[in-house]
Amino acid sequence: MGTGAPVSVTAGADRYPEHNQETAMSHQARPDEAQEPETPHLDFQGTTPYEDYVQADVLTHLQHTLSDDPGEMVFLVTTQVMELWFTVIVHEWETAAKALRADDIPVAVAALKRSVRELEALNASWRPLGQLTPAQFNSYRSALGEGSGFQSAMYRRMEFLLGEKSASMLVPHRGAPRVHAELEKALHEPSLYDEVLRLLARRGHAIPASVLERDVALRYEPSPEVQAVWTALYAGDDSDELARLGEALTDVAELVWRWRNDHLVATRRAMGSKTGTGGSAGVAWLEKRAQKNVFPELWTARSYV
Ligand code: HEM
Numbered sequence: 335m336g337t338g339a340p341v342s343v344t345a346g347a348d349r350y351p352e353h354n355q356e357t358a359m360s361h362q363a364r365p366d367e368a369q370e371p372e373t374p375h376l377d378f379q380g381t382t383p384y385e386d387y388v389q390a391d392v393l394t395h396l397q398h399t400l401s402d403d404p405g406e407m408v409f410l411v412t413t414q415v416m417e418l419w420f421t422v423i424v425h426e427w428e429t430a431a432k433a434l435r436a437d438d439i440p441v442a443v444a445a446l447k448r449s450v451r452e453l454e455a456l457n458a459s460w461r462p463l464g465q466l467t468p469a470q471f472n473s474y475r476s477a478l479g480e481g482s483g484f485q486s487a488m489y490r491r492m493e494f495l496l497g498e499k500s501a502s503m504l505v506p507h508r509g510a511p512r513v514h515a516e517l518e519k520a521l522h523e524p525s526l527y528d529e530v531l532r533l534l535a536r537r538g539h540a541i542p543a544s545v546l547e548r549d550v551a552l553r554y555e556p557s558p559e560v561q562a563v564w565t566a567l568y569a570g571d572d573s574d575e576l577a578r579l580g581e582a583l584t585d586v587a588e589l590v591w592r593w594r595n596d597h598l599v600a601t602r603r604a605m606g607s608k609t610g611t612g613g614s615a616g617v618a619w620l621e622k623r624a625q626k627n628v629f630p631e632l633w634t635a636r637s638y639v
Pocket of ligand 1: 482
């Protein structure tokens with residue numbers, strides 16, 4: 335990354351007077367110290383290596399608000415921040431699915447555990463929007479037109495990885511070829527949960543053929559036989575690799591459920607029972623979505639352990 339030439343310490347001192355003062359004070363305390371600490375390099379041939387890597391200039395100029403309301407900025411940025419977290423989480427779950435396919439449980443669990451911390455950060459991003467009043471939301475709501483998070487392709491990829499597949503969710507993206515192609519690929523790939531169940535079968539657990547050979551482009555439906563497998567695993571040694579995999583998946587499921595519920599409560603506060611900008615019944619529709627269990631048998635098995 336280091337393409338730039340270093341510039342003299344004095345230039346750094348001009349730029350960061352506070353830093354310099356602090357350094358001078360610490361020098362008084364230690365008169366024997368001859369040299370000041372090096373300040374960062376200032377001079378680069380082109381854009382900074384930081385910019386080349388992070389593309390902060392691109393990222394911080396993507397905030398095109400649609401109204402004059404000062405409160406819209408945080409709504410837009412929170413949505414963008416959540417899109418970035420969705421992207422990281424999809425990456426982790428795809429890593430986990432690939433590792434499971436290769437029977438590498440440690441790599442899969444490591445990716446799932448990273449995603450748990452990322453989901454916590456994602457959920458914490460509700461804070462700036464959690465207490466919006468209807469009047470505040472109304473100040474820019476009409477400017478959103480028919481725009482809705484329902485049209486988020488990256489959120490849909492998360493749902494697909496969890497097993498919540500639906501071909502009709504591709505329809506809104508027909509006009510965006512790259513997004514549509516990525517979503518279509520994700521629809522036809524086994525979900526993270528499909529990979530988990532295939533691995534359980536390879537390890538000798540009685541996952542039925544109807545589950546193993548199911549059409550992966552359809553929504554996963556719970557199976558009593560799969561529930562029995564998780565029940566047996568949970569009744570056994572809880573340090574077992576597969577029981578630990580089950581718990582990592584349960585952590586993921588819980589945090590996804592929390593995201594849905596935080597979204598539901600924020601929506602109820604901001605717009606009551608009005609219809610959504612995306613055309614749904616709003617809160618009533620979101621309530622139904624929030625009731626869906628992620629990795630269903632990991633929850634129902636608990637009643638039988
Ligand atoms: C407090 C502000 C928000 C309100 C009032 C709100 C409202 C709604 C409503 C009513 C729906 C149902 C679809 C529709 O008719 O539009 C929806 C869906 C959705 N929203 Fe929000 N939303 C808010 C903030 C956000 C943010 C910040 C995100 C982040 C990306 C987001 C992501 C989503 C997603 C992914 C869906 C689809 C959920 C699903 O398919 O189950 N929303 N939202």
